[in-house]
Amino acid sequence: MTHPNPTDEKPWLDIDRKPFIKIRNLTKKFGDVVAVDNISLDIYENELFSLLGGSGCGKSTLLRMLAGFEIPTSGTIEIDGQNMLAVPPHARPTNMMFQSYALFPHMNVAKNVGYGLRRDGLQKAEIDIQVSEILELVQLGGYEKRKPSQLSGGQRQRVALARALIKKPKLLLLDEPLGALDKKLREETQFELINIQETLGVTFIVVTHDQEEAMTLSTRIGVMDIGTIAQIGEPQEVYEFPRTRYVADFIGSVNLFEGRVIKDSPNKLVIESPDAGINIHVPHGVSCSPNQLLWFALRPEKFEISVAKPKNVTNLLKGTVEDIAYLGGQSVYLVRLETGRLVRTVRANRDRGAEAPITWQQDVYLTWARSAGVVLTS
Ligand SMILES: Nc1ncnc2c1ncn2[C@@H]1O[C@H](COP(=O)(O)OP(=O)(O)OP(=O)(O)O)[C@@H](O)[C@H]1O
Ligand SMILES: [Mg+2]
Secondary structure: OOOOOOOOOOHHHOOOOOOOEEEEEEEEEEOOEEEEEEEEEEEOOOOEEEEEEOOOOOHHHHHHHHHOOOOOOEEEEEEOOEEOOOOOHHHOOEEEEOOOOOOOOOOOHHHHHHHHHHHOOOOHHHHHHHHHHHHHHOOOOOOOOOOHHHOOHHHHHHHHHHHHHOOOOOEEEEEOOOOOOOHHHHHHHHHHHHHHHHHHOOEEEEEEOOHHHHHHHOOEEEEEEOOEEEEEEOHHHHHHOOOOHHHHHHOOOOEEEEEEEEEEEOOEEEEEEOOOOEEEEEOOOOOOOOOOEEEEEEOHHHOEEEOOOOOOOOOEEEEEEEEEEEOOOEEEEEEEEOOOOEEEEEEEOOOOOOOOOOOOOOEEEEEOOOOOOEEEOO
């Protein structure tokens, strides 16, 4: 599941394309804490860009600087060609939905959503029209008269979203917009969010610490690590080609095998890995120093797990099934290798009974296509 992109347009690959948001060397310090550390980043019109990262890595601070609620210690932000330094929050082409969004408890849904328009002095008739349009969009038509206390958590969150959208900002900043929702509602709302974003043609920056959500929603993801951006890329790119162990581990789960290079040529790399108990063969070189320490990263679903010994394979591991988790569509097998290393593998549950059943304490073989993994040097 990735963000649908009907035109398949990727402005970030076009060097002539002007970014909508241009962040340069942006830093924010709170006393000794460097919350955002020299970040440079371009975001394009109509993107749904996710900022993903662990707690305290600076996501909210970055968003708050874009919205104008936090003044950068150094660096610049340009939105739509305009330097934002001297521009106060209300004069920016942005709106922000806060991490702990607060609806006005004494106002009904329509009043909450129309608040910004009333402050702008619009006529009641005009406000009513716009409120009901935006409530339709977030699928809350007919809820105008309810008070926030009479809504579910998910409905309240959609009211907050409607309130942030009604003034049709060019840039919408969403800080954990789906944080309060349970998994199922969260997934449904993710698709709504994509539809809304496409209908309105607004640029979204969404903060989340849920990697699946980022994969689903985003045109691109910026993975943050203590104030910096560790990697920026399309969801699939960040998943399949993480650049560091931190990113590989943060986006999905991964098996990391530590090892040293014993052969490195343009089309062949051999890693001696005590972790795996074998020499791992990779069909490309990495141009590193001899004997360099590195890591072979392999996603759980890239393993072929079998009871029968596969023939003619270069990379073959042997182990014993220590644990199985049945997840409905797929099963996770934790396999203890002869080296003592525990490996995580996933197999889709296709035709029931079609494959030899794999059970606890069973000896199994693990193999993978030669190009299935990624070699990481940091
Ligand atoms: N007003 C403040 N004064 C001092 N330190 C702050 C302030 N705001 C944030 N920080 C610190 O800056 C760092 C980044 O905080 P930030 O809120 O941006 O993190 P975050 O990535 O949004 O985390 P979370 O996922 O928990 O919301 C943290 O170490 C935090 O303690
Ligand atoms: Mg935050």
